[in-house]
Amino acid sequence: MPIADLLAPPALEFRRQDIALGDAEARVLAIVDYPPRVGPAWLARFGDLPGVSLSVHLVPGDPLELLRALNAGAAEYQSRLAQGGSALLRGRWERSLEDAQALLRQIDQEGQRVFRTTVVLLVTAPDRDELARRCRRVEAVCAGAAMRVRPAVFRQEQGLMAAGPWRLLPSDMADLATREMPAATVAAAYPWVSSGLNHGRGVVLGRDDQGGIVLIDRWDPPEGSGIANANVNILGTSGGGKSFAAKVLLLREFALGARVLVIDPEREYRGICAAVGGTWVNAAGGEGRVNPLQVRVTPERDADDEEGGRGPLPGHLQRVKTFFELYLPGLDDTERAVLYDAVLAAYRECGVDWDTDPGAVTVWPTVEDVQRHVSDHPRLHLLLKEAVQGADATLWNGQSRAPGGRDFTVLDVHDLVDASDAVRRAQYFNLLGYAWDLVRRGRATGRRTVLVVDEAWLLADPNTPQALGFLRDVSKRIRKYHGSLVVVTQNAIDFLAPELVRFGQPVLDNASTKLLMRQEARDLETLRDLLRLTEAECTLLASAGRGEGLLLADNRRVWVHTVAASHEATMMSVGPSYDRA
Secondary structure: OOHHHHHOOOOEEEOOOOEEEOOEEEEEEEEEEOOOOOOOOOOHHHOOOOOEEEEEEEEEOOHHHHHHHHHHHHHHHHHHHHHOOOHHHHHHHHHHHHHHHHHHHHHHHOOOOEEEEEEEEEEEEOOHHHHHHHHHHHHHHHHHOOOEEEEOOOOHHHHHHHHOOOOOOOHHHHHHHOEEEEHHHHHOOOOOOOOOEEOOOOEEEEEEOOOOEEEEOOOOOOOOOOOOOOOEEEEOOOOOOHHHHHHHHHHHHHHOOOEEEEEEOOOOOHHHHHHOOOEEEEOOOOOOOOOOOOOOOOOOOOOOOOOOOOOHHHHHHHHHHHHHHHHOOOOOHHHHHHHHHHHHHHHHHOOOOOOOOHHHOOOOOOHHHHHHOOOOOHHHHHHOHHHHOOOOHHHHOOOOOOOOOOOEEEEEOHHHOOOOHHHHHHHHHHHHHHHHHHHHHHHHHOOOEEEEEEOHHHHOOOOOOHHHHHHHHHHHHHHHHOEEEEEEEOOHHHHHOOOOHHHHHHHHHHOOEEEEOOOOHHHHHHHHHHHOOOHHHHHHHHOOOOOEEEEEEOOEEEEEEOOOOHHHHHHHOOOOOOEEO
């Protein structure tokens, strides 16, 4: 069979402004207008657009002909300025005259060559609706760069010839889109900014738009990459593929030997926990209770640790205070003071003071002990009743019985979906503290630990900003414990509320790697300023498909398609056969 028959599509139909390529659709566009000035790599903006192929045709031109045209244009602008006019028109004419004079210097004095330049784009898509959507993206990107693009109407066949790798430029396409440019402008289109990212080692996150792999080493990145820590933020709206991307990342980190801890409010990770033989913990009133008053054994603190204190109790007491403020948000200052005195009394009753070694304590105080010490305060006593005898008692009233941290552990709080916001936030914070202690204990083994905080917006409580402040401290310190914090959330704007911004923004800023999935308009507006997103990037994020996102890492921005291998996809969908705790 001739090779041409192998390469050619099964059907080819040229229509008014698009093409049928077998089962696919295509459209040829040409750039017909350019701004007076272009920046470096000015064509690279098209490199990250899905389904877009770019062809540039350069034909040496006659510099004398362009010089004559520029001289005539400069003379015309000088004449207009001499005649006067409105301030707006004069400003435009002055800029045009400066541009013409600059080009004259480049060509005449610097001896730059001139090229007749034609830029043709071929946009392909699986159906006509998707083709229209991708063409609108191209038009938006061009408009953002002060360029104008138009379809090759009734010239799609000639356009396909110009867009293909055959070095053909039909005269119809040359007449439509050719512009003369000096060599400096042509050279400014290069070097091509590749959308790929490959450290040669690490974890494959997916593929870029050119089909190349996105391979990144967050733990030991190449020198000069700008990756200062292994933290990752995965941000996007519901249904955009955040959890899918997180699961792909976790499976591959686990395969490379990392421990994994997940706080799971939506029961997203139960399947992969089962697949890898991990431990799934029902921490929403099931078998996995975490006593918020227990001080866990952790390694000796570094000299610069923020907790300080003579022993571990002072630092843990701050967590206990935040826990009760989340659980009982309506207390006044007097009631909080009484409650904290009761907490200290409960610790003293169990023989725990500032210098006690937690490894020597066998029985820790519980919420019931705290309630007993506020018996003289009826309101506090009543408010704590739910945590002692009611529906919340299974969460906190008793000694801890959660596992001590396996290779893959999921702390599931999905059963709290119908609980109040106060209960959900308090338990989420309680589990975050527990997981953080497990991360710190893992430093002695030298193993890497990945801590996943999914739906982290649950900690964004303006009345108790200390909860988000704790997450901020974890993001700053986890690197010292061979750890990586993966924050997955759909409401990034909640982190930037005026009452929370000093805690929330560092969480977003501190991660050296960020994966932005599809965004709602409100969050996108905020992220555009925070992360300095371009108009083209905002357009892509507003309409990104499931699993697509913009990766910010290695001082680069890469449009990535998260892809799971067949065996990984199977692991994500298996039924529960895990070690249940």
